[in-house]
Amino acid sequence: MIPPKPASRAGRVPLWRYARAFRKDILSAQPERLYRAWMADFRTPFFRSVLVNQPELVDEVLKGRPQDFPKSDRVTHGLKPLLGKAVFVTNGETWARQRRLIDPAFAGGKVEDTFPSMLAAARALSMRLDVGTVDVEPLTSHATADVIFRTLFSIPIEDEMAADVYEAFRGYQRTQPVLSAAALVPMLRHIPAWRGRARAKRIRQLIARLVEGRRSAIASGQAPDDLATRILMACDPETGAGFSDPEMIDQVAIFFLAGHETSAAALAWALYLLAMHPGVQDRVAGEARRFAADPTLRTLxxxxxxxxxxxxxxxxxxxxxxxxxxxxxxxxxxxxxxxRGTQVVLSPWHLHRQTRLWPDPDAFDPARWERDETREIAKAAYMPFSAGPRICPGAGFATIEAQVMLAVLLAAWKVSLSDGPPPVPVAHLTVRSADGIHINLSRR
Known part of the structure; x- marks a missing residue:
């Protein structure tokens, strides 16, 4: 069984039609040839862009000096009312300073310190489930948001403030397109993004209260040793300065948006893939039961x-x-x-399915990761967390979180395909399904 994949557009289309399709869904707006091309060139009256799939070019862009290929603000323009100058959107010395302050909080054993919070959030999700057909996307979104609040601010999502932030984010994500008009028409980039501005302001006000409360707790010596405390207390080794409160609000916004939204999307698709492949699921459940008997980092x-x-x-x-x-x-x-100013598009979606690199690129085959061949391919053509200096600082966090969530869920629950149509992948802020991901749940 081949997992769901969006249909590619056929042939050439006028720019206006491409722009409309792009705003609706990046993936289905692209031609089929991108799955085999090393490079594709797109020209518009306003800008030129190239999509690169050749590993050597991807390496040159991602693993060289960040200042040579800075992040473009075309796609992130619409997120600025929420993210401000968060590490996800900045370049140059601003970005470098932010990474010097953030990276130590996610380094080595410090990420492993978050294991108890992840385990608690996974168990809370398992307890909320019930037998029957469910859309797992809202469930995984709720669960990964719970992880973020527990690890960042030491509060569960049931906390009133956490619940308010989560609901505000849900409303924001439903109204925010991945591509704003400013991404296509340069003169519009000088006009402040308006869509979702009121919701973004509300989210930032709520986050400000959390940051102010934590700053006070640090001053009184009562702050828990979590990610928020570590980042607020961090000092730049080059300047000795830390984050101001407005800067911390920017960073918390991207931690929440990236840390919960991306993990939620991946976890929902993982459950669907396991529902498609019951044999693999049974073996994962065996691992999960052994983990459930002694849930520690060692057994993880x-x-x-x-x-x-x-x-x-x-x-x-x-x-x-x-x-x-x-x-x-x-x-x-x-x-x-x-x-100068050419937009360079790096597409994990197409690179991970490159027909010149991956055997059976559209097939779900976890066993491929046991083969030396795959490890060599992955060095050149696998970048779910980006790569090089700008690799996501939360990559290790997300990997531990996913394993904990899957193990806790599969130890108690069996997932199977529902009678409805398969989900259709679309790209909004992340790769989600057009109409949800519905599966059946039964107890083991």
Whole structure:
């Protein structure tokens, strides 16, 4: 059984029709040839963009100096009312300073300190489930938001403030397109983004209260040792300064948006893939039962198949399907001259399904991750968390979280396909389903 994949557009279309399709869904707006091309060139009256699938070019863009290919603000323009100058959207020294303050909080054993909170959130999700057909997307969104609140501010999602923030984010995400008109028409980029502005303001007000409360707790010596405390107390080794409250609000906004939305999308698709493949699910459930008998970080490391299921899910359904950088000078890619300001699109969605690189690229095959061949391919063509200096600082966090969630759920619940139509992947802020991901739940 081949997992769901959106149909590609057929042939060439006028720019206005492409723009309309792009705003609705990035994935189905693209031509089929991108799954086999090393590079594709797109030209509009306003800008030029190239999508690169050749591993050497991807490496050049991602793993070189960040200032050579900074992040483009075309796609993120509409998020600025919410994110401000968060690490996800900044470039240059601002970005470098933010990473110096953030990275230590996610380094090594500090991520492992969040394990108890992840386990508690996973158990809470399992307790909320009931037998029958469910749309798992809202469930995984609620659960991963719970993880963020527990690990960032040491409060469960049932806390009144946490619930308010979560509901405000849900409303914001439903109204925010992945592509604003400013991404296509340069002169509009100077006009402040308006869509979702009121909701963004409300979210930032709620986050401000959380940050102010934590700042007070730190001053009184009563702050818990969680991610918020570590980041607020961090000092830049080069300047000695830390984040101001407005800067911290920016960072919390992206932690929540990226940390819960991307994990929720991946977890929902993983459950659907396991419902499609009951044989794999039974083996994952075996690992899960052993983990449930002794749920520790030591036994978590034994979840080899569970980890490979998550890797394969991220290959097929990378939560962030495309990233956009831009050139700062003239470049030459595959004998083509690129002018300054050319948009360089890196597409995990297409790279992870590149027919020249991956055997059976559309198939769900967790066993591929046991083969040396796959590990070599992955070095060049697997980047669900980006790569190079701008790799997501929460990559390790997300991987541990997914394993804990899947193990706790599969130890208690069996998932199977519902009678309805299969989900259709679409790209909004992340790769979600057009009409939900419906599966059947029964107790083991």
């Amino acid at each position: 490391r034994n979840l080899t198949l569970t980890r490979n299921v998550f890797r394969e899910t991220l290959r097929l359904y990378p939560p962030v399907p495309m990233m956009v950088r831009q050139t700062t000078r003239k470049e030459c890619f595959r004998d083509r001259e690129l002018g």
